[in-house]
Amino acid sequence: MAVETPAGPTLADKLYDKLFHNYVWKSIFRTGYPNTPRNQMLVVATNVFLHLHPTRIHRTHVKITHTYCLGGLSFFMFLGLTVTGILLMFYYVPSVERAYLDIQNIQTTVQFGQLMRNMHRWMAHAMVILVFLHMMRVFYTGAYKPPREFNWVVGVILLVLTFLLSFTGYLLPWDQLAFWAITVGTNIAGSAPVLGPKTRFWLLGGFEVGPDSLIRFYTLHVIGLPLLAAIFMAVHFWRIRRDGGLARPL
Amino acid sequence: MATAVVARPVARPQPRARDEEVLVWPDLVFIEFIAAMVFTLTLFLLSYLVNAPLLDQANADVTPNPSKAPWYLLNLQELLLHMNAAMAGVIVPTVWLVIMGAFPYFDRDNEGQGQYFATENSVRITIASAIVGFVGTWGLIIWDSGKGAYLVNKWFGISGGSNLAFLESERSIQQQLPWPEWSTHIPYLPFRGVTILGQQFLNLNFPAWLVEQAIPTAVLVGFPCMLIYVLWRKGWVVTRRDVLLALFSGFVAAYGVLTLSGTAFRGQGQELVFPWELKVSEGIPGQE
Numbered sequence: 001m002a003v004e005t006p007a008g009p010t011l012a013d014k015l016y017d018k019l020f021h022n023y024v025w026k027s028i029f030r031t032g033y034p035n036t037p038r039n040q041m042l043v044v045a046t047n048v049f050l051h052l053h054p055t056r057i058h059r060t061h062v063k064i065t066h067t068y069c070l071g072g073l074s075f076f077m078f079l080g081l082t083v084t085g086i087l088l089m090f091y092y093v094p095s096v097e098r099a100y101l102d103i104q105n106i107q108t109t110v111q112f113g114q115l116m117r118n119m120h121r122w123m124a125h126a127m128v129i130l131v132f133l134h135m136m137r138v139f140y141t142g143a144y145k146p147p148r149e150f151n152w153v154v155g156v157i158l159l160v161l162t163f164l165l166s167f168t169g170y171l172l173p174w175d176q177l178a179f180w181a182i183t184v185g186t187n188i189a190g191s192a193p194v195l196g197p198k199t200r201f202w203l204l205g206g207f208e209v210g211p212d213s214l215i216r217f218y219t220l221h222v223i224g225l226p227l228l229a230a231i232f233m234a235v236h237f238w239r240i241r242r243d244g245g246l247a248r249p250l
Numbered sequence: 251m252a253t254a255v256v257a258r259p260v261a262r263p264q265p266r267a268r269d270e271e272v273l274v275w276p277d278l279v280f281i282e283f284i285a286a287m288v289f290t291l292t293l294f295l296l297s298y299l300v301n302a303p304l305l306d307q308a309n310a311d312v313t314p315n316p317s318k319a320p321w322y323l324l325n326l327q328e329l330l331l332h333m334n335a336a337m338a339g340v341i342v343p344t345v346w347l348v349i350m351g352a353f354p355y356f357d358r359d360n361e362g363q364g365q366y367f368a369t370e371n372s373v374r375i376t377i378a379s380a381i382v383g384f385v386g387t388w389g390l391i392i393w394d395s396g397k398g399a400y401l402v403n404k405w406f407g408i409s410g411g412s413n414l415a416f417l418e419s420e421r422s423i424q425q426q427l428p429w430p431e432w433s434t435h436i437p438y439l440p441f442r443g444v445t446i447l448g449q450q451f452l453n454l455n456f457p458a459w460l461v462e463q464a465i466p467t468a469v470l471v472g473f474p475c476m477l478i479y480v481l482w483r484k485g486w487v488v489t490r491r492d493v494l495l496a497l498f499s500g501f502v503a504a505y506g507v508l509t510l511s512g513t514a515f516r517g518q519g520q521e522l523v524f525p526w527e528l529k530v531s532e533g534i535p536g537q538e
């Protein structure tokens with residue numbers, strides 16, 4: 001008669017235990033590896049980044065064709081732009097004497113500088129497009145309807161902030177493209193009745209694009225507007241959760 | 251007895267349907283991860299293949315022709331060619347943003363949310379309005395550029411002659427009609443000379459006002475109203491949601507056309523040309 005001996009832990013089990021149940025791991029992640037439904041919910045609920053999500057969502061909302069991930073990707077572009085933007089800030093000085101040369105230097109002498117600049121530029125374009133498309137998807141799914149009225153308004157503000165972020169960045173390379181685009185753009189703003197000329201003067205720090213405009217656009221671009229956008233995004237995400245997750249048919 | 255006043259939201263969130271739910275980890279987190287990866291790789295590849303533009307150093311004395319705003323503002327720059335600058339550059343976009351922000355306060359019915367094109371005629375309304383917005387905007391751009399009259403003459407040999415020359419573009423209404431002398435400086439009675447917010451009211455140049463403000467306003471307000479009216483008469487537009495569908499779809503199409511035409515169809519002196527005829531000259535105006 002064969003005696004049944006319980007199989008001891010395999011090598012994989014031991015390794016797993018060492019990796020995910022040790023003192024250090026558990027001090028960082030309160031949960032074990034998310035391989036059981038309980039741990040999967042805990043990992044979302046206890047992780048500061050993941051807990052932007054609820055732990056469970058309606059199954060129609062994980063279909064790609066419902067959101068096309070457009071809101072999430074807009075946010076992802078914002079994060080990517082922050083990272084590449086910080087790297088560019090290491091080298092770029094917003095003065096008329098240096099700006100253009102710094103950009104040239106970034107492209108020619110800084111390791112991966114050209115790549116960073118290209119990424120920053122193309123991500124910025126992508127973000128403008130993605131935010132617009134996100135707005136279209138929200139509209140056509142009727143997701144602005146009650147109780148999400150206010151989050152739609154927050155969205156419209158985010159759309160404007162996205163345009164402004166991109167616009168203020170456009171001047172920074174201080175080349176002909178930048179200079180004249182901002183000249184044309186601020187002329188448009190300046191044509192407003194009553195407040196136009198004041199707004200233009202305030203934006204440019206003078207009557208035409210010059211050194212004072214560069215420092216203003218830079219400050220708005222790297223701190224003022226990103227801060228505002230981050231605040232409104234926080235409100236946007238908070239409201240999505242408060243309004244009961246994404247819209248679904250009654 | 252004390253009564254507590256509790257502020258109630260206009261509408262409460264729906265109760266959750268727990269049995270219809272899936273776990274965020276892994277179902278959603280996985281999709282988000284893939285989407286982020288696809289975008290990261292694509293953007294890396296794009297950045298590897300195409301460099302961000304860098305022209306000559308900024309020079310206030312050398313004006314490129316044409317000078318253009320960033321592409322997402324070229325819709326406004328295009329509008330600028332057809333009407334009063336303050337209207338095109340500031341009033342129209344501001345009014346539109348306010349209208350768009352007010353959408354949910356106009357359409358308060360929570361029926362038909364969370365699904366694409368949930369109401370009965372929504373697809374038809376969307377397609378019809380987008381076509382109207384597309385064709386209408388191109389039509390207006392071509393007409394106002396004067397190319398419409400030119401092409402009709404060239405292709406079909408039809409010309410209105412000098413009697414109808416005022417129809418060639420918006421500006422010709424001002425230039426080709428025999429406006430009486432007095433109509434270009436009608437005093438603003440009774441508040442002539444009054445200064446409101448830094449602007450002094452003296453005389454009204456009626457033809458200029460007609461062309462730069464009245465007609466564009468009529469077009470911008472009238473066309474969407476007409477579209478909605480026609481779709482309503484056809485029985486397609488029934489609810490407020492339908493009104494918004496027509497308005498928004500028409501806007502998206504018009505916005506797209508304006509952006510495209512401002513970007514790819516405006517050459518030197520902002521003349522309407524084909525994209526392959528686009529040239530930029532960097533030079534001092536008058537010395538090229």
Ligand code: HEM
Nearest residue numbers: 067071072074075135138143151152155156158159246247
């Ligand atoms: C920086 C810009 C923006 C970011 C980062 C952002 C992010 C997001 C994210 C991540 C979601 C979750 C669902 C999804 O991905 O579609 C969402 C939902 C939503 N967004 Fe945005 N958004 C932005 C701009 C806008 C704009 C321009 C609008 C509209 C004018 C808008 C209105 C909404 C609404 C109403 C929802 C709820 C959708 C639903 O319940 O189905 N957002 N947003």
